[in-house]
Each structure stands twice: as C-alpha cells, then as structure tokens.
Amino acid sequence: MLIELTDSPEADDEAFVIAQTRAFNAAFTKDDLRPLCVFVRDGNGSIVGGLTAKTCWDYLEIQFLWVDESHRANGLASDLMKTAEREAANRGCKHVFLDTLSFQAPGFYEKLGYSEFGRLEGFNGRHLRHFLHKSLAPSAYVQR
Incomplete structure (x- = not known):
C-alpha cells in the first residue's frame, strides 16, 4: 500500500x-444531484452578479453568491437568492443551507429568513464561519 498526498491530483x-x-x-438514497446557477448580465452580456448552487436530497446548497461592487445595494443579491429558492422549490426542495464568513454577509442572509445552526471560529485566525438554514414554503415558490 502507498499513501499519496498531492495538491495537484489527476482529474x-x-x-x-x-x-x-x-x-x-446511492444504496441509501436517490441520486438527484443537479447544478443550479443564476446570473445577472448587463446590456453587454457581461456577468455582474451570480449564484452557484446544487440541489440534492430535498436541499438547495448555495455555494457562491457574488454581485459586482458597482451593482451592490440595489437588490440584485436578494433577487438571485429568491430566484434560486423558487427553482429549488420547483425541483421539490424543502430546505436551503449555506455557509458564509463573518466578513461576508451573515446579516444579509438573516434578513432573507435564514437561521444560524452552527459556527466555527478561527478562519485565518480571526473570522467566523456561519452555517445557515432556511425552510422553503412550497406554496410560496412552486409555480403551477
């Protein structure tokens, strides 16, 4: 046996x-992993905001949310989140979870109805990593 340690694995x-x-x-649950991305583009087709996520096992997992600085504070991030939540509900998801660092936007997510269920300290020596959850109300999102 040989244990190999690498920071550049073969794909x-x-x-x-x-x-x-x-x-x-797969022996324990269904395989329903699907990517979910939402983008906001300007008049030139350039991305000025985006969200990357996955849906799986009745959950939406938000991975990255970004809005260009010149477009912040005008509701785009909320629109991205609501669009992703709506699509997740349409896919049958009942919950959403994500994590964010203390210098990012924990308060933003709380305003959208997310609740913290855990946190880890000491990222880069001084930052907190917040883990948040939200239940999706099917009637509020599912398009019929």
Whole structure:
C-alpha cells in the first residue's frame, strides 16, 4: 500500500473517488444531484452578479453568491437568492443551507429568513464561519 498526498491530483483520480462515494450513497438514497446557477448580465452580456448552487436530497446548497461592487445595494443579491429558492422549490426542495464568513454577509442572509445552526471560529485566525438554514414554503415558490 502507498499513501499519496498531492495538491495537484489527476482529474481522473479525483473523479474516481467522487464516483465511488456517490455509488456508495446511492444504496441509501436517490441520486438527484443537479447544478443550479443564476446570473445577472448587463446590456453587454457581461456577468455582474451570480449564484452557484446544487440541489440534492430535498436541499438547495448555495455555494457562491457574488454581485459586482458597482451593482451592490440595489437588490440584485436578494433577487438571485429568491430566484434560486423558487427553482429549488420547483425541483421539490424543502430546505436551503449555506455557509458564509463573518466578513461576508451573515446579516444579509438573516434578513432573507435564514437561521444560524452552527459556527466555527478561527478562519485565518480571526473570522467566523456561519452555517445557515432556511425552510422553503412550497406554496410560496412552486409555480403551477
């Protein structure tokens, strides 16, 4: 046996481990992992805001949310979140979770109805990592 440590894995090796983990998980639940991305583009087609996420097992997992500084404070981030939540509900999701760092936007998510369920200290020596959750009310989102 040989243990290999690398910070530049072969793409096939990394994909193999992910596939094996998903195959194991499939014995216990359905395989319904789907990407979900929302973008805001300006008149030239350039992205000025975006959200990346995945839906799986009745959950929406928000991974990244970004709005260009020149477009902040005008509701775009809220629109991105609401659009993603609506699509997640349409896909059958009942919950959303995400994490954010203390210098990012925990208060923003709380204003959107998210509740903190955990936190870790000491990121870069001084920052907190907040873990947030929100239940989706199907009647508020599902388009019929």
